[in-house]
Amino acid sequence: MGFVVGLAYNLKKDCPGSDMEVEDADAEFEEQSTVDRIAKALRAGGHRVVKIPYRRGLLSRLQKLNVDIVFNIAEGWEGRCREAIVPAILESLGIPYTGSDPLTLAVCLDKAVTKAIVSASGIPTPWCLKVDSVNELNNYETDSLNYPLFVKPAYEGSSKGVRNSSKVTDYQGLIATVNWITTVYKQPALIEEFLPGREFTVGIVGNQEMTVFPIMEVRPVVETGPESFVYCYNTKHNNLEQFLCPAPVTDELAVAIRDVAIRSYRALECRDLARVDVRLDSSGVPNFLEINPLPGLSTVSLFPITAMASGLSFEELVWQILDVAATRANVAARKAAQVQTHEIIAEQRRKTVPLHG
Numbered sequence: 001m002g003f004v005v006g007l008a009y010n011l012k013k014d015c016p017g018s019d020m021e022v023e024d025a026d027a028e029f030e031e032q033s034t035v036d037r038i039a040k041a042l043r044a045g046g047h048r049v050v051k052i053p054y055r056r057g058l059l060s061r062l063q064k065l066n067v068d069i070v071f072n073i074a075e076g077w078e079g080r081c082r083e084a085i086v087p088a089i090l091e092s093l094g095i096p097y098t099g100s101d102p103l104t105l106a107v108c109l110d111k112a113v114t115k116a117i118v119s120a121s122g123i124p125t126p127w128c129l130k131v132d133s134v135n136e137l138n139n140y141e142t143d144s145l146n147y148p149l150f151v152k153p154a155y156e157g158s159s160k161g162v163r164n165s166s167k168v169t170d171y172q173g174l175i176a177t178v179n180w181i182t183t184v185y186k187q188p189a190l191i192e193e194f195l196p197g198r199e200f201t202v203g204i205v206g207n208q209e210m211t212v213f214p215i216m217e218v219r220p221v222v223e224t225g226p227e228s229f230v231y232c233y234n235t236k237h238n239n240l241e242q243f244l245c246p247a248p249v250t251d252e253l254a255v256a257i258r259d260v261a262i263r264s265y266r267a268l269e270c271r272d273l274a275r276v277d278v279r280l281d282s283s284g285v286p287n288f289l290e291i292n293p294l295p296g297l298s299t300v301s302l303f304p305i306t307a308m309a310s311g312l313s314f315e316e317l318v319w320q321i322l323d324v325a326a327t328r329a330n331v332a333a334r335k336a337a338q339v340q341t342h343e344i345i346a347e348q349r350r351k352t353v354p355l356h357g
C-alpha cells in the first residue's frame, strides 16, 4: 500500500550555529542531495512524499498535512534533546514515524547517560567522566587518571568536536581539550579511557526481528597501528580512512562485536534502525563506544554502505526502514480505518436531508 510519507530533516544550509567559526558546526545536518535521494527512493516505492524541513511552525504544519507516517532524519539544532524534538511533536499529534522514540533519542545523544545504561546491562564500555568545565576537574583526584584518555563533546555525533588532539597523554592536554570543548561547543566534555584497538561499526534494522548488516572496520589509509587512529574530523575531511566491509575478523570476534551491538540496541530500546560504534580494548575485547539511532543516510554515510555490503540497494534500505516502522506502528491498518471512516461520513452526508433550503 502506498503511503503519504512526510520526510523531516535539518538542512546544513539552515544551521543557526555556523557563526561558531568552527569548521564542523554543521557536521550533523543534511545536504539537500541526501533529502532528495531519500525522497526519490520513497517515491520509487510507490509512496507520495511531503518534505518537512525543520523550522518554526513545524507543529501547525504537521497538523495540517495529514501524512500517514513521517520518515524522520531530523536532528534538531541544539542541546542534548535536539533529536527528540520532532518525534515528541509527532507523538503529541498521534503521527507515526520511523526510528526511536524521544526518550531513546535524547538518551543516546548524551554519551554519559547512554554508557550508564549500557554498562548497567553488563556490556563493556570504557570508564568515563563528564565535566561541565575545566574547574570541575579540581573536584577529582586527577593524579590517579590513567593516560592516554580521550576527550570529546558529551552531546554530539559525526565526529563533531573530535580531532587527533582528542587523545590526550597528560594533564596539560586534558585541560586544553576540556577547555576547547566546553567553550567552543558549549557543552560538557566527556573524558574517557582511550581504547587502543581496532574500530568497527554495526548497522541494524528491525525490532523483534533484526537484520544486522555486515560488520564494517574503519581503518587509516596509511597503515599505522589502531592505537594512533582516531576517526575524527581531520580524517574524514582528508579522506584518510578506509572501510572494510565485511570486516576481516575471526568468527569469534564477529560474534562478540555483533553481541555488543545487539545488546546495546536492546538495552537502549532502539527502534527500526541504528548504528553502533565498537572498539577493542587493550585485551582485544569489543567495547561499546556509542550508538546512532539516527544514522546518516548520505552517499558517504557508513550505515547505507554496510547495508549495501549485505546486497541491499539504497532504495531497498529506505523501503526496509519504512516497512519495519510502518509494521510496528500498524500504519496500513490505521490508513484503512481512516479511509473507511471517511467513506461512512461521506455516505451519511449524502443521506442527510438538508434542513433549510
Ligand SMILES: Nc1ncnc2c1ncn2[C@@H]1O[C@H](COP(=O)(O)OP(=O)(O)O)[C@@H](O)[C@H]1O
Pocket (backbone or CB within 6 Å): 126, 150, 152, 156, 157, 158, 159, 160, 162, 192, 193, 194, 195, 196, 199, 229, 230, 231, 232, 277, 279, 289, 290
Ligand atoms: N574512548 C575512545 N577511545 C579511542 N577512540 C575513541 C574513543 N572515543 C571516541 N574515539 C574515536 O573518536 C571517534 C568519534 O567518537 P564517537 O564517540 O564515535 O563520536 P561521534 O558521535 O562523533 O561519532 C570514534 O569513531 C573513535 O575513532
Ligand SMILES: [Mg+2]
Pocket (backbone or CB within 6 Å): 158, 159, 277, 290
Ligand atoms: Mg561515532
